[in-house]
Amino acid sequence: MELFQNLYETPADMLSAFVERSLQPEGDWKEEVKDAWQRIERFFRDRCFHDELVLDQEVRVLKVVKGGSSGKGTTLNYSSDVDLVLFLSCFPSFQDQAEHRASVISFIEKRLTQYGRSLAYSITMVPQRETNRVPRSLSFHVQARKNSEAIGVDVLPAYDALRNFCPDSKPPPEIYEDLITSGGHPGEFSPSFTELQRHFVKSRPVKLKNLLRLMKHWYLQYLKPKYRNKALPAKYALELLTIYAWEIGTDESENFNLDEGFRAVMELLIDYEDICVYWTKYYDFQNETVRIYIKQQLKECRPVILDPADPTNNLGKEKRWDLVAREAAHCLRQACCRNEDPSQGWHVQPAREVQVMVKKTGEEAWILSVDPYSPIWKMKTEIKRTFGLRGQQRLSFQEPGGERQLLSSQRTLAHYGIFSKVSIRVLETFPPEIQVFVKNSSGQSKPYAIHPDDSIYALKEKIEEAEGPYVEDQILKFQNRKLRNHCSLSDLHIKDCDTIMLIRRSHRPLGVPTVGLYMI
Structure with missing residues (x-):
């Protein structure tokens, strides 16, 4: 041979x-x-x-x-x-x-x-x-x-930092909370997590390690010599992308064709501007500090490649991925990538599917897996079929500490920086109804469908029906003005997707009459 x-x-x-x-x-x-x-x-x-x-x-x-x-x-x-x-x-x-x-x-x-x-x-x-x-x-x-x-x-x-924690287990989230609040440069303290980084790669099948060797050889012999003085990504970044491609392309099978894997990684490198990859093996979204930080990282300019052992270490940031993509495109034209039937190769999207929890008032929550680069109108089609909607479908979401946002049918979840589990509210409106957001004192908001000529009292009734405070315990404000019950939304110039503040009235002492207090 x-x-x-x-x-x-x-x-x-x-x-x-x-x-x-x-x-x-x-x-x-x-x-x-x-x-x-x-x-x-x-x-x-x-x-x-x-x-x-x-x-x-x-x-x-x-x-x-x-x-x-x-x-x-x-x-x-x-x-x-x-x-x-x-x-x-x-x-x-x-x-x-x-x-x-x-x-x-x-x-x-x-x-x-x-x-x-x-x-x-x-x-x-x-x-x-x-x-x-x-x-x-x-x-x-x-x-x-x-x-x-x-x-x-x-x-x-x-x-x-890890002391005697086993690499097979998930470290306490307090370790990552301490890391995030330490004030270091991104990835500065990654050496403290070397045992996790090593185990993440070393525990993989032998054949995958051979694919990693092939990628490393390509990096050292073809990419690095051509661009010696350029800010190329670290070899570790390509290792992680290779592992990701194997996970998605083979469903973590130990039996695969090396040539299909090599070609799949090259194709992924060409799509570097869409890459957003992370793992939850060692850290996840349960701890609030860690969750907020990871979500911020996932909104960074792509490619985003988070170190599975250190969420502060984004290996995709500020590197010349355009040069990597150029050499990958050249590699795909060489004999090593000429598969007999390329259509039979791995199909690897540049980001994992997002778990979307769809909530509609009066209905059980429904879980949907969505490609973050798929148009939102496709997700709406699934939701319409599931809930049997006939009116106009309005989808919205809210990040912790942020305002509720409407999702446009022509956009994608990626456009809104959504690459992790998200809760989406679905609201059905019939013209000329509008959607308004009602935010409580904790910062959480809900969407409501209402006719512009309906009164504030009618809106309060909808809030009570949706398991909110009783009508008499609600104070609603818009642009720092207290809203009177008899006024309509159109009179108050409240338009589609405006946000109204909800304040729960403090409890009255026993024996104080309530008659005459409701119509403010």
């Missing part, structure tokens, strides 16, 4: 053989990387902080965690990057890590220079890039043998 050395010249049906023969690490290389890791780990555990104070205190190494391709099980035969995360006793919080990280990194560099020979390897420091931010890591190359590739190592001192 002919072995193709060049990816772009390799026929699509030969990609599995290409990965097996050219990309999977050989035994000798794996042993070199393993030996280098063990020596460096021992240095940090036993020597680096021994017999010398750092920040006027004795520093203990709480644990050392291996990240990067070596930790995730996606090492290439010719390249390895090792992220070595040092969890240190001198960082009792995220804030302490931010304040003292630079001093600790300087100390580590000094000790490596002093005792580097004891590692039995040649160590070359990588100069720090000029930046206004404090460096997050210390980078160096380890040369095991003259004829082998250098091993890149990044040492990242970190706060042990």
Whole structure:
């Protein structure tokens, strides 16, 4: 069987053989990387902080965690990057890590220079890039043998936020609440979540890891050399997109064709302006602080690719995805992507379907799964059939702390930044009825259908029927004016989709007559 050395010249049906023969690490290389890791780990555990104070205190190494391709099980035969995360006793919080990280990194560099020979390897420091931010890591190359590739190592001192939590379980939401309120730069404290990042990739099937190797090879051999000085996204971003494509395209099957997966990821990269991807394996929408933050992240300019272990780390932000898309389009024209029948490949939309809870007064809530890039009129068709609506259908939603918004039939959920579970109110109106929103003191609002010539008292009756306060306990205001019961909405210049404030009247003492108080 002919072995193709060049990816772009390799026929699509030969990609599995290409990965097996050219990309999977050989035994000798794996042993070199393993030996280098063990020596460096021992240095940090036993020597680096021994017999010398750092920040006027004795520093203990709480644990050392291996990240990067070596930790995730996606090492290439010719390249390895090792992220070595040092969890240190001198960082009792995220804030302490931010304040003292630079001093600790300087100390580590000094000790490596002093005792580097004891590692039995040649160590070359990588100069720090000029930046206004404090460096997050210390980078160096380890040369095991003259004829082998250098091993890149990044040492990242970190706060042990997870302590002894198992990567298989979901950390307490308070950890993420602390992360979000710490005031750090986006992704600044991601090293604290390395164990979760590593497990997220390492726990995947072997065949998927081969697809990840193929994507990494494409990144290193075709994308990065062509755009050396450009702000390309991190390899981790492409890893996450590959995992997402596999989840959606195969329903997480371990049996799939490598060429179909490779082509699907390339097609996804071309649609980068629509990508909005996240996971809820380690954090979700249950905690209010976390929920509000994630929803804000999902409204960012796309592509949005949230680190499954760190919601502050949007890997899609401020990178040259246009260059990635250009090379992906070129790749799709090469032999490695010429499937016999492309229509049989994976069908991967750029964002997961959104769970929509449809609520209509007097009806049971109904759950609907919606493609966020599908026109809202298609969703309305499903709702009309389910509830048997005959009048005009008005859909609206409200984000926490925001105003209730009307959904336009010609728009999409993506247009409104909706990429996660949402509750939508459906209201049926018959001309000339209008829709008004009534907001209570907690900020929640409901839509009501009413004739413009109806009185405020009639609106209050509708509010009571919808399980709101009794009519006599309601005070309604519009534009800071108290609304009198006998006035009509048209008299008060209340128009379609206007918002009226509802204030619950304080309880009257027993024995106080109510007659004459209702008609205000």
